[in-house]
Amino acid sequence: MNNLDPKDSCTSRLILTAATLMFSTALACNSPAAGASMGQKATPDLSIGAAQFPDDDAVILRWAQHWTLQRDGTVHRRDHRWLKLLSRRPIRRVGDPRIDFVHGQDKLVVHTARTHLPNGEILRVPDYSFNIAAPNDVAGWPEYANWQQQIVSFSGIETNAVIELDYEVVTPAGVLPWVEADLRLNEDYPTVERVVTVTLPEGTALHHQVDRTDTARSDFGKSAANGVVTYRWTFKDLAGGRAEPQSLPWQQRCGRLRFTTAPSATAWVSTMSDRVEQAGQPDDTIKTFCKSAVEDEVDATQRVRKIAKKLHDSFNVVDSPKSLRSLTCRSAAEVFRANYGNPLESAALYLAALRSLGMEAVADVAVDATVWDEQVPTSSALAGMGVVVDLPEGPMYIHPQHGVFENPGHWGRHWLLGVDASGALRKTYVQGRGEAEPSELQITGKITVDAKGQASGELRLRLTGLFFDPLRLETGKAQKKLVSGLAGRLVTGFEVTGHSITTLSNRVLRATVNIASKDGLKRYGTRHLLRFGDGPIFLADVPMPLAQSRRQTDVRLAGRFREVVDVTVELPDGWKVWVVPASLTPAEGSWGSVAQTVKVTEKTVRLRRNVAVTTETLGPGDFDGLRRAVNKLRANQSLMLVFGETSQTDETP
DSSP, X not given: OOSSOTTOOOXXXXXXXXXEEOHHHHHHTOXXXXXXXXXXXXXXXXXXXXXXXXXXXXXXXEEEEEEEEOTTSOEXXXXXXXXXXXXXXXXXXXXXXXXXXXXXXXXXXXXXXXXXXXXXXXEEOOGGGEEEEOOTTTTTOGGGTTEEEEEEOOSSOOTTOEEEEEEEEEEOTTSOSOOEEEEESSOSSOEEEEEEEEEEETTOOOEEEEESOOGGGEEEEEEEETTEEEEEEEEEEEOOOOOOTTOOOHHHHSOEEEEEOOSOHHXXXXXXXXXXXXXXXXXXXXXXXXXXXXXXXXXXXXXXHHHHHHHHHHOEEOXXXXXXXXXXXXXXXXXXXXXXXXXXXXXXXXXXXXHTTTOEEEEEEEEETTTOOTTSXXXXXXXXEEEEEEETTEEEEXXXXXXXXXXXXXXXXXXXXXXXXXXXXXXXXXXXTTSSSOEEEEEEEEEEEOTTSOEEEEEEEEEXXXXXXXXXXOSHHHHHHHHHHHHHHHSTTEXXXXXXXXXXXXXXXXXXXXXXXXXXXXXXXXXXXXXXXXXXXXXXXSOOOOSOOOOOSOEEOSOOEEEEEEEEEEOXXXXXXXXXXXXXXXXXXXXXXXXXXXXXXXXXEEEEEEEEEOOSEEOHHHHHHHHHHHXXXXXXXXXXXXXEXXXXXXXXX
């Protein structure tokens, strides 16, 4: 659910609904008494500001969220937030909040939309500042044409102004499968007070969990009256949790509250898998399509690959929480004719396509392993559907958006969940490449320079883990692209003149690569330059936020890894080395080590680089040590080799 900022993921992906705007009600309720209707204090302390939060651009003074499930299945959700601007920087971010809704299905009442100015004046949002737009993530797809966004444009936005928005969503019975939410408690800005309540009819179970909060500043209570049960969480003085580049997902670094009325993880999974199963039956059009796609191929594995590729290249998956609002799953035939569908429908189409070829296949629910909680299953963990094909040599996995994958594979760190014949939850963990052990990238070899300044050489490559994916290397073109990219990251201005893949398995790739300078090495007068790439080779596969010197949050890397480079440059007789890459004092820490040495003899220059990172999550202090070491390897003085004939003068190149 996105309450005010479309960039925040604060609540349930399925509960994100709103309704037809009732302008008359909105204006009538634009009054100081609006907040009191929830049984809460009408207004927080508006004097709180920069004195208490000198380092922040804004502060949430109070945020109250309420879910109510009526006996007939109608769901009410109310959201009331006071946000105070402490600078002008957040104006674009918070001044025009958007509320998503399905036109004609729900009802939305805006109780309050107004700005409290620093001088005490209150500016209500005028009628003309309520405008309708189409949500970008589902716009243009006929099935989701009723989705709209209500834009609320606040007036009088300035420093020390307070933006107050209070609205209530009423969702009719039979639309939402469960009342659920996955709430981020530490928003980008600090929060003085946060209140969450859930009211249910007696006898309705609620599974809930709170993570990473200060128990001394939070409170939980449960009360029953008049046939309903109310759960209430109160949080005080929540720190801001703004993300930095490559921060951990908010579910792992922020306070988190999640709840659901789904009876169990098994029921949660079976509801989706059953709908896909029922929809995944082929018709004649799907059979004709699949027959054309596989042509005369007889190998079962290749037939699956051809079907998966044909659908992946032509079918449109609408991967938006809005498309899953009611867990709708149209029949595979209808979806095929439309050529688009939500994650459930895309899985149904893949099922139907494979079954048209006589293959056994099932659709499992895919969830993000870092978000999934079997005790409190919420749709925030949903990562689409995985289709598992039963082949004689073993199961074959397909994700409609990511194609065929293996275990471990490029689409890793997920669970595939199903329900077996006994009704028990079936779980398969999809491991990411390089997750179980550190990935390795090794390049060794020799480059020879002739008397004319032309250079050529042979490199030997060894890759494991995240540095290659065997399923993406089945063609000679793909293999050459990989080895050419690695050679180009080692030395610039060279091209691959030949290569051979000596080993290609699920675990390791070995290759021999022949390279040559395209037009001779760069010349500076009578001297020549050989540049060792732009720094460490691993950075293309394991990126790092190297530009930021101050860091407050942990850094998440793609995985643990090791890079080893050992390359010798052989020079013509009588030539002299003028500039060599810098040898770096080894840098070490709890994160691993970084070292580079350069040894010059009469005719050779040998560069050896060794980078070993032993953890994929680094604290700010540890990452700073690694960042400094890697930036030294990226500096020009660590990459430049200049040489020429000894008869030349010793002027600086």
